[in-house]
Amino acid sequence: MTADQFVQYLVSGVTNGSIYALVGLGFTIIYAVTSIINFAQGEFVMLGGMISFVIFDSLGFPLAASCILAILIGTAVGAALYLLAVRPARKASVVSLIIITIGASIFLRGIAGELWGVDAVRPPFFTGDKSLHFLGAYIHPQAIWIMGVTIVTTLILHLFLTQTMMGKALRAAAINRTAAGLVGIDTRMMALISFILAAALGAIGGVVMAPLTLTSYNIGAMLGLKGFVAASIGGFRSPIAAVIGGFILGIVESLAVGIDWGPFTSAYKDVIALIVLLAVLLIRSGRLAAEERLG
Amino acid sequence: MMLARVRDRWPYLIAVVLLLLLVLVPFKWFLGQYTGLMVFIGINTMVTVGLCLLLGYTGQVSLGQAAFYGLGAYFSAVLSKTHGINPWLAMLTGAVATGAFAYIIGYLIFRLKGNYLAMATLGLGIIMYILFRELSQFTGGPDGMAGIPPLSIAGFTFNTNFKRYFLVWFFCLAILLLSQNIVRSRTGRALRAIHGSEAAAESLGINVDQFKVKVFVMSAVYASLAGSLFAHHVGHVSPSSFTFLASVEVVVMAVVGGLASIWGAIFGTATVRILSDELLLQFGEWDIIIFGLLLMLVMIFTPQGLFVWLRERWERWRLRLAQGGTGT
Numbered sequence: 001m002t003a004d005q006f007v008q009y010l011v012s013g014v015t016n017g018s019i020y021a022l023v024g025l026g027f028t029i030i031y032a033v034t035s036i037i038n039f040a041q042g043e044f045v046m047l048g049g050m051i052s053f054v055i056f057d058s059l060g061f062p063l064a065a066s067c068i069l070a071i072l073i074g075t076a077v078g079a080a081l082y083l084l085a086v087r088p089a090r091k092a093s094v095v096s097l098i099i100i101t102i103g104a105s106i107f108l109r110g111i112a113g114e115l116w117g118v119d120a121v122r123p124p125f126f127t128g129d130k131s132l133h134f135l136g137a138y139i140h141p142q143a144i145w146i147m148g149v150t151i152v153t154t155l156i157l158h159l160f161l162t163q164t165m166m167g168k169a170l171r172a173a174a175i176n177r178t179a180a181g182l183v184g185i186d187t188r189m190m191a192l193i194s195f196i197l198a199a200a201l202g203a204i205g206g207v208v209m210a211p212l213t214l215t216s217y218n219i220g221a222m223l224g225l226k227g228f229v230a231a232s233i234g235g236f237r238s239p240i241a242a243v244i245g246g247f248i249l250g251i252v253e254s255l256a257v258g259i260d261w262g263p264f265t266s267a268y269k270d271v272i273a274l275i276v277l278l279a280v281l282l283i284r285s286g287r288l289a290a291e292e293r294l295g
Numbered sequence: 296m297m298l299a300r301v302r303d304r305w306p307y308l309i310a311v312v313l314l315l316l317l318v319l320v321p322f323k324w325f326l327g328q329y330t331g332l333m334v335f336i337g338i339n340t341m342v343t344v345g346l347c348l349l350l351g352y353t354g355q356v357s358l359g360q361a362a363f364y365g366l367g368a369y370f371s372a373v374l375s376k377t378h379g380i381n382p383w384l385a386m387l388t389g390a391v392a393t394g395a396f397a398y399i400i401g402y403l404i405f406r407l408k409g410n411y412l413a414m415a416t417l418g419l420g421i422i423m424y425i426l427f428r429e430l431s432q433f434t435g436g437p438d439g440m441a442g443i444p445p446l447s448i449a450g451f452t453f454n455t456n457f458k459r460y461f462l463v464w465f466f467c468l469a470i471l472l473l474s475q476n477i478v479r480s481r482t483g484r485a486l487r488a489i490h491g492s493e494a495a496a497e498s499l500g501i502n503v504d505q506f507k508v509k510v511f512v513m514s515a516v517y518a519s520l521a522g523s524l525f526a527h528h529v530g531h532v533s534p535s536s537f538t539f540l541a542s543v544e545v546v547v548m549a550v551v552g553g554l555a556s557i558w559g560a561i562f563g564t565a566t567v568r569i570l571s572d573e574l575l576l577q578f579g580e581w582d583i584i585i586f587g588l589l590l591m592l593v594m595i596f597t598p599q600g601l602f603v604w605l606r607e608r609w610e611r612w613r614l615r616l617a618q619g620g621t622g623t
Binding site: 097105107113114278 | 350403404406407409410415419422425429539547587589594
């Protein structure tokens with residue numbers, strides 16, 4: 001692998017990693033506040049991309065308006081998921097909640113396939129497709145959008161969590177739900193907000209990635225899994241760590257496929273992420289068990 | 296007095312009637328047209344009951360049972376078709392190899408709990424699915440393998456649905472009875488103790504990790520046997536039978552059956568199979584959407600499982616009937 005190729009793989013790794021980061025952020029926020037792993041997390045990425053395309057293509061809205069509407073609708077679906085499916089089953093066991101969110105993801109995927117068809121679609125690029133030259137590698141302008149939006153979104157989220165009253169309440173609920181309740185924080189409201197934030201993050205990722213990677217009704221499951229890997233690399237506690245986890249996963253995947261040695265061919269790209277997942281879970285098993293005990 | 300004695304015999308009476316019905320099902324004049332469906336219910340029940348032991352009794356989740364089911368199926372397919380080995384030997388080899396594989400995996404992952412265990416087993420399941428799909432020199436790739444020979448005993452070949460019905464249900468009932476005995480034994484009590492509190496179980500001298508791995512291996516062997524029966528029944532295997540959704544289906548079957556109930560496994564499996572293979576097909580392309588919706592509704596309203604919920608309703612109704620009868 002030449003230096004140019006290395007940079008090229010690095011760039012594509014960071015681009016993919018940005019999406020994993022946004023999904024991983026969603027997992028982290030919901031898990032921190034509610035102790036629920038939301039298996040429908042990847043579907044918000046699908047919804048963002050598909051809805052932006054449908055609104056632009058079928059309804060003829062301007063691209064920017066389509067994207068914003070898609071993010072709003074995706075966010076609303078996230079709120080509905082919490083209010084209609086998760087909240088009524090709050091006292092359910094871990095397994096029940098897993099099945100409920102899996103049911104939700106099957107439901108959303110099915111609806112998307114039924115409403116918008118099963119073909120992959122591509123919304124237009126935000127700002128053309130004239131690639132930039134950077135350290136011997138080509139960067140697609142849409143890739144810059146993806147990385148830029150991820151960084152800006154992460155910063156806004158960080159400011160929200162550290163500078164606003166609501167963000168601080170959310171963090172309090174994540175650190176200790178009972179204590180947060182005692183000082184008057186509405187923890188059920190915080191759970192709703194965590195789902196809304198996670199859905200919005202997923203939909204944002206879906207909107208910016210769709211023009212570059214294409215999107216279809218069934219991309220959610222794998223992206224959800226990759227996002228979970230990102231969150232697990234980050235340890236499920238800190239949003240920034242989840243973002244870094246996303247970048248790490250993207251780069252590892254991209255370089256492993258780039259080396260194209262032995263079993264590391266593109267057919268096994270998804271296996272790499274899963275092996276990273278198993279490795280991270282096993283390495284952290286002691287700490288994760290302790291955290292789960294503490295709640 | 297008389298009445299009390301009759302009531303004590305009720306479970307046996309019901310068991311005999313049910314067994315008789317089970318034997319009669321594949322005959323044309325009874326429910327012959329459902330023989331094929333019933334064969335799949337039998338095969339799936341074997342996988343479900345393994346998860347019931349693991350999840351219902353021991354409290355350890357697995358979202359990757361399809362991996363073991365698939366390993367059994369592919370061992371049978373590859374050994375008997377490609378290498379011409381006797382199907383029974385292929386089945387046995389598959390079960391032993393899958394059990395050994397589960398032992399190694401179990402040894403590694405049972406340090407994890409709850410959500411993390413769920414994700415680790417899910418990851419394992421998807422890795423196996425991708426391997427089934429990509430190792431095409433052995434497995435035939437995405438299209439799978441056809442022409443897997445049926446099982447036979449001393450010249451008697453199980454070459455029709457009617458014959459395989461009895462074969463599959465023989466295995467299924469054997470596994471159910473074995474599991475029933477395990478649950479009622481010292482091991483079963485140890486498993487329930489682990490479910491209740493690992494720390495308490497440990498302090499009573501139960502080797503928690505060892506029991507977890509044992510049950511995991513057992514569930515894997517059940518699934519592997521079921522996979523082998525599946526391969527020799529259908530004569531064709533492809534990766535699409537062993538997806539993440541197949542693993543989810545097993546969990547749903549176990550949960551609908553009430554988790555900690557060996558016989559509920561049949562109920563849960565039959566409910567899901569009949570629902571997704573017969574009833575939901577009426578809805579055409581909407582079947583998967585309605586499946587997702589039902590999944591959520593059943594979990595929200597009967598989190599302890601449909602089987603347990605129905606049984607509670609039935610007992611309450613009987614109680615009310617009994618009270619009404621004596622005039623209190």
